[in-house]
Amino acid sequence: MIASTERICEELLGDLSGxxxxxxxxxxxxxxxxxxxxxxxxxxxxxxxxxxxxxxxTGWDRGAGIRVVKGESxxxxxxxxxxxxxxxxxxxxAAEAVRSDGGGGERVVSLRAAIGRGGRPVEPPWxxxxxxxVELLAAADRAAREKHPAVFQVSAHYADSRRRIxxxxxxxxxxxxxxxxxxxxxxxxxxxxGGMQTGRESVGRTGGFELFAEVDVxxxxxxxxxxxxxxxxxxxxxxxxMPVVIAAGGGGVLFHxxxxxxxxxxxxxxxxxxxxxxxxEMVASELVTLxxxxxxxxxxxxxxxxxxxxxxxxxxxxxxxVLTDYMSDWTRARRQGRPSSSGNGRRxxxxxxxxxxMTNTFxxxxxxxxxxxxxxxxxxxxxxxxxxxxxxxxxxxxxFGMTEAYLIENGEITTPIRDGNLIGNGPEVLRNIDxxxxxxxxxxxxxxxxxxxxxxxxxxxxxVRVVALTIGGTAA
Amino acid sequence: xxxxxxxxxxxxxxxxxxxxxxxELVEVFASRSDGVSVIAHEGEVESFTISHGEAIGVRVxxxxxxxxxxxxxxxxxxxxxxxxxxxxxxxxxxxxxxAGVAEPDGFEPPxxxxxxxxxxxxxxxxxxxxxxxxxxxxxxxxxxxCGVRQATYGDHWGEAAVANSLGVQAAGSVSSCHxxxxxxxxxxxxxxxxxxxxxxxxPSKLDVEKVARDAAHRAARILGAxxxxxxxxPVVFEPRxxxxxxxxxxxxxxxxxxxKGRSPFTDRxxxxxASEALTIVDDPTDPDSLGAxxxxxxxxxxxxxxxxxxxxxxxxxxxxxxxxxxxxRSNACALRGARSLPGVGAHAPHVEPGEGDLESLISSxxxxxxxxxxxxxHSGVNPISGDFSVGAEGLLIRDGSVAEPxxxxxxxxxxxxxxxxxxxxxxxxxxxxDGSVVPTVVIGEMTLAGR
Numbered sequence: 055m056i057a058s059t060e061r062i063c064e065e066l067l068g069d070l071s072g073x074x075x076x077x078x079x080x081x082x083x084x085x086x087x088x089x090x091x092x093x094x095x096x097x098x099x100x101x102x103x104x105x106x107x108x109x110x111x112t113g114w115d116r117g118a119g120i121r122v123v124k125g126e127s128x129x130x131x132x133x134x135x136x137x138x139x140x141x142x143x144x145x146x147x148a149a150e151a152v153r154s155d156g157g158g159g160e161r162v163v164s165l166r167a168a169i170g171r172g173g174r175p176v177e178p179p180w181x182x183x184x185x186x187x188v189e190l191l192a193a194a195d196r197a198a199r200e201k202h203p204a205v206f207q208v209s210a211h212y213a214d215s216r217r218r219i220x221x222x223x224x225x226x227x228x229x230x231x232x233x234x235x236x237x238x239x240x241x242x243x244x245x246x247x248g249g250m251q252t253g254r255e256s257v258g259r260t261g262g263f264e265l266f267a268e269v270d271v272x273x274x275x276x277x278x279x280x281x282x283x284x285x286x287x288x289x290x291x292x293x294x295x296m297p298v299v300i301a302a303g304g305g306g307v308l309f310h311x312x313x314x315x316x317x318x319x320x321x322x323x324x325x326x327x328x329x330x331x332x333x334x335e336m337v338a339s340e341l342v343t344l345x346x347x348x349x350x351x352x353x354x355x356x357x358x359x360x361x362x363x364x365x366x367x368x369x370x371x372x373x374x375x376v377l378t379d380y381m382s383d384w385t386r387a388r389r390q391g392r393p394s395s396s397g398n399g400r401r402x403x404x405x406x407x408x409x410x411x412m413t414n415t416f417x418x419x420x421x422x423x424x425x426x427x428x429x430x431x432x433x434x435x436x437x438x439x440x441x442x443x444x445x446x447x448x449x450x451x452x453x454f455g456m457t458e459a460y461l462i463e464n465g466e467i468t469t470p471i472r473d474g475n476l477i478g479n480g481p482e483v484l485r486n487i488d489x490x491x492x493x494x495x496x497x498x499x500x501x502x503x504x505x506x507x508x509x510x511x512x513x514x515x516x517x518v519r520v521v522a523l524t525i526g527g528t529a530a
Numbered sequence: 531x532x533x534x535x536x537x538x539x540x541x542x543x544x545x546x547x548x549x550x551x552x553x554e555l556v557e558v559f560a561s562r563s564d565g566v567s568v569i570a571h572e573g574e575v576e577s578f579t580i581s582h583g584e585a586i587g588v589r590v591x592x593x594x595x596x597x598x599x600x601x602x603x604x605x606x607x608x609x610x611x612x613x614x615x616x617x618x619x620x621x622x623x624x625x626x627x628x629a630g631v632a633e634p635d636g637f638e639p640p641x642x643x644x645x646x647x648x649x650x651x652x653x654x655x656x657x658x659x660x661x662x663x664x665x666x667x668x669x670x671x672x673x674x675x676c677g678v679r680q681a682t683y684g685d686h687w688g689e690a691a692v693a694n695s696l697g698v699q700a701a702g703s704v705s706s707c708h709x710x711x712x713x714x715x716x717x718x719x720x721x722x723x724x725x726x727x728x729x730x731x732x733p734s735k736l737d738v739e740k741v742a743r744d745a746a747h748r749a750a751r752i753l754g755a756x757x758x759x760x761x762x763x764p765v766v767f768e769p770r771x772x773x774x775x776x777x778x779x780x781x782x783x784x785x786x787x788x789x790k791g792r793s794p795f796t797d798r799x800x801x802x803x804a805s806e807a808l809t810i811v812d813d814p815t816d817p818d819s820l821g822a823x824x825x826x827x828x829x830x831x832x833x834x835x836x837x838x839x840x841x842x843x844x845x846x847x848x849x850x851x852x853x854x855x856x857x858x859r860s861n862a863c864a865l866r867g868a869r870s871l872p873g874v875g876a877h878a879p880h881v882e883p884g885e886g887d888l889e890s891l892i893s894s895x896x897x898x899x900x901x902x903x904x905x906x907x908h909s910g911v912n913p914i915s916g917d918f919s920v921g922a923e924g925l926l927i928r929d930g931s932v933a934e935p936x937x938x939x940x941x942x943x944x945x946x947x948x949x950x951x952x953x954x955x956x957x958x959x960x961x962x963x964d965g966s967v968v969p970t971v972v973i974g975e976m977t978l979a980g981r
Contacts, residue, residue, distance in 0.1 A: 100622065103790065104790050106623075106624035106625070106626055107622065107623050107624045108596065108623060108624070108626055108629070109596065109598065109623070109871055110596075110597050110598070110619040110620070110622045110623050111597075111598040111599065111600070111619060111870070111871070112598075112599045112600075112615055112619060113599070113600045113601065113602075113869055114600075114601045114602065114608070115601070115602035115603075116602070116603065117602065117603075125574075126572075126574050126576070127574055127575045127576065127577070127578070128576065128577040128578070129577070129578050129579075129580075130577060130578065130579040130580065131579070131580040131582075132580075132581065132582065133582065134582075134584065134602060134603045134605070147580050148580065151566075151578040151579075151580055151654070152575060152578055153575070184618075184619070184622045185622065188622045206791060207790055207791055207792060243791070243792055243914055245791075249794060249915055249916070250792070250794065250914050250915050251914075251915050252912060252914050252915060285915075291919070291942075293760045293940075293942065293977045293978075293979035294760040294979050294980070294981070295980070295981055321679075324571070324677065324679050324680075325676065325677045325679075325714060325721065326677075326679040326712075326714060326721075326723060328721070405581060405583065407577055407579060440909075441908075441909040441910075442906075442908050442909035443906065443909055444905040444906045444907075444908075444909070444921070445905075446723060446903075446905065446923075447723075448679075448714055448721045448722060448723035449720065449721065449722060449723070449937060449938075451905075451921065451923075451937055451938045452905075452921075453905050453906030453909065453910065453920070453921035453940070454906070454909060455906060455908075455909025455910050472915070472917050473910070473912050473915065473917045473919070474910055474917060474919030474940070474942060475906040475909055475910035475919045475920055475921055475940055476940075477906075477921045477938055477939065477940050477979075478938070479938055505680075524757070524938065524939065524940060524979055524980060524981070525940075525979060526910065526919035526920070526921070526940025526941070526942050526979050527919065527942055527977070527979065528919075528942045528943060528977040
């Protein structure tokens with residue numbers, strides 16, 4: 055057994071006998087496939103608001119989710135009782151939940167430890183005194199207020215989590231992963247004659263406290279403060295269609311929404327994606343090469359194995375404008391006759407069934423000089439920083455928020471504009487990309503929500519220009 | 531999937547709260563729930579999920595310092611460590627003179643029955659049947675329906691208890707169930723999608739046919755939708771969309787936002803903030819609302835709170851901490867789960883009815899926009915500045931009737947303006963699955979941005 059899998063198994067379960075019994079119990083009840091997913095998650099968070107550290111919390115969660123597949127139906131049950139009897143009881147309940155197509159039988163499952171990728175962070179957050187975590191908050195608060203008297207409210211948030219998972223299934227797969235994440239965020243509110251404006255900055259890594267050797271929280275806070283203050287004189291955003299330039303790293307959420315979700319095989323299979331039946335077709339400007347890559351060390355959406363135990367890989371979804379592949383989980387891979395999952399089967403916790411999810415989704419750099427992209431735009435909007443977004447995968451219509459944006463007038467970035475959404479149609483926007491910068495940056499850490507489940511995702515992009523997007527402002 | 535005998539929650543939280551030391555406040559919240567969820571697809575059960583959840587959270591306030599610890603299990607050995615962990619966490623917090631727990635206030639809880647045996651008692655096959663029937667009913671509800679993205683049945687039943695060292699204690703049981711479907715319609719060139727839900731406390735009373743027809747009708751009526759040129763016009767929000775708007779407004783009336791100066795309404799108590807047509811109440815004592823509750827997250831008895839009275843701001847939503855900060859008593863608006871400190875929010879927002887229904891309100895407009903769906907609320911609405919800009923689908927209104935469908939447009943204004951621009955409030959109150967009780971509302975003017 056690979057060392058880390060052995061360790062995690064011992065830490066979470068003691069030994070594998072309960073897992074093996076649960077899988078056998080599922081098979082006896084007619085399962086064609088069964089899976090035990092064990093998870094242990096410990097989290098610490100601290101919040102400073104209104105000038106004081108006001109909420110220091112710790113939380114702990116441990117349990118197992120057991121999935122039993124019979125034909126095309128899945129039964130699922132979860133338990134916090136990790137004893138062999140607890141796991142078997144959950145497996146039996148999951149098996150009973152779905153109709154059986156035929157009788158079960160005795161089958162031996164020999165678990166093979168295939169992978170155990172989780173690496174210990176350089177500075178495990180659970181070994182760092184809470185005092186040091188709390189001190190970061192105060193430093194951010196000070197920095198945000200010092201330079202900008204208009205900033206009257208600062209909230210700073212520190213969070214770390216350690217998630218250990220173990221997955222075993224009746225195909226013999228046995229995998230583990232240890233996922234440690236550390237996050238820091240600052241939100242500022244500035245007050246001026248025209249009301250209040252907000253600025254937020256966040257940074258997150260799949261990794262430990264070493265993050266703060268690289269990231270200066272005071273500088274992060276200052277950027278959030280500057281964003282809030284700069285918007286005090288912001289004009290209402292324009293309303294209507296015009297060219298939009300999005301800054302590198304402003305947030306690849308544009309691509310996450312414009313086509314990422316539409317390339318998830320579960321939505322494609324149900325006919326709920328505007329990108330269904332498009333493999334091999336030109337779906338974007340040839341400047342577009344889009345990648346989903348769960349292996350990028352340190353990035354927010356990085357995982358060693360997905361929540362079905364499959365190693366993540368680098369998946370090229372669109373190459374030079376041509377749709378090359380969809381993302382899949384175990385279920386979709388099996389139905390579509392793929393050799394294996396693309397490593398995109400993820401779930402929020404042991405209480406949830408896995409589904410197809412993105413990891414780190416980003417656009418590769420292109421040939422254009424970012425400064426020239428702006429200079430060659432006569433009139434438009436420059437979006438420096440994006441908020442979240444949302445997509446209707448059936449129509450392909452998607453929105454994303456701008457939290458720092460400016461007008462472009464005669465090739466120059468000029469007046470700041472107020473927050474709002476932009477709306478576009480995925481396939482149209484992808485075709486309407488006429489410039490891709492030779493720069494690149496990953497965006498801030500994100501949480502992607504789908505069918506009520508949130509998972510951490512990363513995104514990234516170079517500077518990009520879309521010929522026409524609709525800006526959801528109020529100004530004529 | 532609890533294998534050991536279930537713990538008595540009221541007893542458990544009371545025991546831990548009673549361990550408070552001198553000068554220390556302790557509050558314990560615990561919950562346990564069961565539920566199932568069924569997803570139907572192509573006439574089969576795609577998945578059947580059996581859920582069991584339990585959780586406990588302990589809050590300690592000592593010398594004005596607050597700490598919190600929680601766990602997703604009620605196992606004795608874990609529970610035993612939480613009090614000390616919360617105490618340790620408190621040592622890292624700074625002194626907040628307003629930190630504390632709820633004080634007993636003598637209010638009597640409303641007499642409500644929130645638990646219906648029908649939910650746990652309904653058999654697995656009947657629950658599966660609801661999801662399967664919903665899927666097939668949706669497919670046949672309209673000729674344009676080409677598929678169903680998801681048809682679901684879900685329910686939960688459970689109990690919660692809270693106690694604190696000042697003597698507040700409360701416990702209760704709840705159950706609820708719902709069905710929901712996302713219908714897809716096609717005209718050969720485009721596919722549209724629309725959803726509908728129904729919720730209640732008795733699975734046999736869920737209206738499969740109505741949900742199927744509603745989702746199918748909505749998906750079909752926006753087939754052929756296209757962007758239209760940018761314009762300003764009146765916007766009609768059906769009850770389910772009114773609930774979304776009201777939810778955004780209530781975020782701005784949260785004591786948490788108000789006492790930290792993050793709400794544009796912080797200094798506007800007793801001022802006019804909305805059109806006279808608008809009265810908003812949070813009324814968890816209404817037994818017909820699915821947001822009805824006997825106690826809030828800190829154990830105080832729920833009560834009816836008038837917030838906006840014919841346009842005048844008369845109240846905020848408070849838990850005990852924001853109330854102390856504001857200089858008033860909590861009005862029992864603490865919302866929480868066991869895994870986090872109590873927040874602030876409305877249980878069951880009511881908008882007082884006016885006159886007319888959706889049809890008559892539409893017929894009063896020469897030009898307008900009927901909203902069908904809103905997207906990007908989390909990215910396009912800023913409750914601090916009030917900036918409001920969201921993606922929308924819907925139907926144009928021309929000469930008092932619904933006209934062509936529209937998509938890929940945005941609606942924008944500020945929430946402050948939206949409130950002042952409430953032009954009409956209908957009499958067609960709907961009891962919605964999210965607990966709100968709201969009618970159709972017409973906003974006098976918003977910017978619709980398109981081509």
